[in-house]
Amino acid sequence: MTSVVPIETGRPVAQSALPRVGVLLINLGTPDTADAPGVRVYLKEFLSDARVIEDQGLIWKAVLNGIILRSRPRTKALDYQKIWNTERNESPLKTITRSQADKLAASLSDHAHVVVDWAMRYGNPSIKSGIDALIAKGCERILAVPLYPQYSASTSATVCDEVFRVLAQLRNQPTLRVTPPYYEDAAYIEALAVSIETHLATLSFKPELIVASFHGMPKSYVEKGDPYQQHCIATTAALRRRLGMDETKLLLTFQSRFGNAEWLQPYTDKTMERLAKEGVRRIAVVTPGFSADCLETLEEIAQENAEIFKHNGGEEFSAIPCLNDSGPGMDVIRTLVLRELQGWI
Numbered sequence: 001m002t003s004v005v006p007i008e009t010g011r012p013v014a015q016s017a018l019p020r021v022g023v024l025l026i027n028l029g030t031p032d033t034a035d036a037p038g039v040r041v042y043l044k045e046f047l048s049d050a051r052v053i054e055d056q057g058l059i060w061k062a063v064l065n066g067i068i069l070r071s072r073p074r075t076k077a078l079d080y081q082k083i084w085n086t087e088r089n090e091s092p093l094k095t096i097t098r099s100q101a102d103k104l105a106a107s108l109s110d111h112a113h114v115v116v117d118w119a120m121r122y123g124n125p126s127i128k129s130g131i132d133a134l135i136a137k138g139c140e141r142i143l144a145v146p147l148y149p150q151y152s153a154s155t156s157a158t159v160c161d162e163v164f165r166v167l168a169q170l171r172n173q174p175t176l177r178v179t180p181p182y183y184e185d186a187a188y189i190e191a192l193a194v195s196i197e198t199h200l201a202t203l204s205f206k207p208e209l210i211v212a213s214f215h216g217m218p219k220s221y222v223e224k225g226d227p228y229q230q231h232c233i234a235t236t237a238a239l240r241r242r243l244g245m246d247e248t249k250l251l252l253t254f255q256s257r258f259g260n261a262e263w264l265q266p267y268t269d270k271t272m273e274r275l276a277k278e279g280v281r282r283i284a285v286v287t288p289g290f291s292a293d294c295l296e297t298l299e300e301i302a303q304e305n306a307e308i309f310k311h312n313g314g315e316e317f318s319a320i321p322c323l324n325d326s327g328p329g330m331d332v333i334r335t336l337v338l339r340e341l342q343g344w345i
Contacts, residue, residue, distance in 0.1 A: 018113045021344050022134030022142040022174070023337055025101050026159050027292060029122030030091040034080040040073040045122045051158035054221070076295075083298040094120070096292040097147070099325040100333060107334050111345045115139055121155075127162045134174075141175045141344055145337060147291040149188055150231035151181035152217060179340045183231040184238045187335045191328035192235075192288055193242040196320055200284065205316045207284040209249050211271060212236050213301060214289040216254035216263040229264055235288050255305075256296050272305050276312035283309065286320040291329070293322045 031042040047064055050056045085095050101118035108114045115137050119130030134142055146159040160178055167173050182188050200207065214232045222229045236252045243250065255268035268285075275283065285305065287297045302319035309317050323329030338345075 018345070019140040020113045020115060020138040021111075021341065022131075022137070022139030023104065023108075023114060023116045023145060023341075024127070024130045024134060024142060025097060025104065025116070025118040025145045025147060025333070026127060026130075027093060027097045027118075027120055027147045028155065028294070029120035030093045030294070031077075031080060032124055033089075034077055034084040034091070036073040036077045039077045039080065040069055042123050043073060043076070044069055049122075049154075049158055051161065052154045079295060079299045082303065083295060091294065092298060093292055093294040096322075096324050100147075100292070100330065103325055103330050104333055104337065107330065108337075114341070114345060121159050121162060127159070128166045131163070131166050131174075135170075139174060142177070143337065143340055143344075144176065144178045145333070145340075146179065147333075148289070149181060149185075149291065150183045150214070150228055150235060150289055152228035152231075153221065153226050154217065156181060177340055177344075179336055181231060182332070182336055183235045185332070185336070188332050189235070189238045189242050191323055191332045192239055192286070194328050195323055195326065196243065196284075196286055199318070199320045203284070203316075203318055205282050207282050207316070207318065208280050209251060209275075209283055210245070210320075211251045211253055211268065211275075211283060211285045212239065213253045213255045213268045213285055213287050213305075215296060216257045216267070218259075219262045219264055222264065232289065239288065255300060268301070269305055269308055272309040272314070273312050276309050276314040279313075281314055282316040283314065284318045284320055287322060290322045291333075292324050297322055 029042065029046065031038040044064070047053055047068065048056070053060060080091065083092060084090075085092055088095055097118050097120070101116050105116035108116065115134055117130050117133055119125050119127045121127065131142065144159065144163050146156045148155045151157075163176070163178070167176065196210065212235075217226065217228055232252065232254075236250065240246060240250050251266075251271065253266050253268040253271045254264040257263040257267060285301050287301060290297050297319065306317040306319070323332060
């Protein structure tokens with residue numbers, strides 16, 4: 001242990017132990033229950049965020065409360081029920097994020113002063129509860145880890161907004177760091193490539209091409225300066241280089257559009273329809289923008305888009321799992337966290 005020597009005494013004084021450091025993994029969120037009331041609570045919080053729906057004026061509030069929250073929860077609850085973890089009575093996103101936190105904690109066990117927890121931007125456990133828990137455990141420093149490889153204001157920025165709101169209520173604030181996006185980080189690209197290669201080796205067919213589907217965004221958000229589209233392009237380009245594929249063998253698309261505005265294109269569902277009609281019979285889909293499998297990957301891609309592809313003439317469709325809490329996936333998270341904890345551990 002290092003020591004300092006006060007000038008006035010000349011006697012060595014041992015430095016205090018390292019301050020406790022909290023690491024908070026944060027993902028998007030999920031309903032607490034797979035029924036209409038649970039989905040309604042979740043959608044209201046999600047769609048009332050001005051980072052997600054920028055125009056929160058009277059017209060939108062009327063549409064949200066008078067139409068969307070009256071009808072959409074019932075249909076989305078049915079979708080959640082298709083992929084729900086009935087054993088734990090929770091969504092797969094919650095199950096996986098908890099496991100990611102547990103495995104990260106185990107991998108950092110040699111740093112006794114590091115505490116790992118997890119939270120959701122919308123729903124439970126909340127970011128506030130996560131920060132409160134870390135502070136209660138004596139953490140004077142907190143690293144917030146938004147689990148979004150590509151930055152966007154509607155994901156990464158709103159996580160920071162909520163973290164800042166929580167800290168704004170505290171007189172004695174912990175020191176804060178936030179991990180940056182990792183859309184072309186070497187460890188992330190390698191993990192994606194390995195996961196694709198591993199999955200393809202298990203298939204009974206050889207895909208003619210792979211579609212990389214990212215969550216969509218209104219085109220106007222990009223026109224206002226959001227870097228999300230460029231990050232998705234950069235991820236896909238890096239993945240193509242690693243896999244030795246060109247743009248005809250690894251396509252970039254955007255899914256999950258909502259409302260009537262124009263979103264980033266090409267759309268995933270329209271691409272599924274087009275490819276099948278053009279004679280493509282065997283494809284695989286990877287979702288690089290999601291760090292854990294969720295409704296958008298397990299239901300929208302693996303079920304809805306598979307049906308679109310097959311309905312229009314496609315024969316073989318495979319959804320490649322997200323990195324989740326796999327070995328390669330945890331290598332990415334651990335690499336990112338250790339890099340940003342430098343000087344704290």
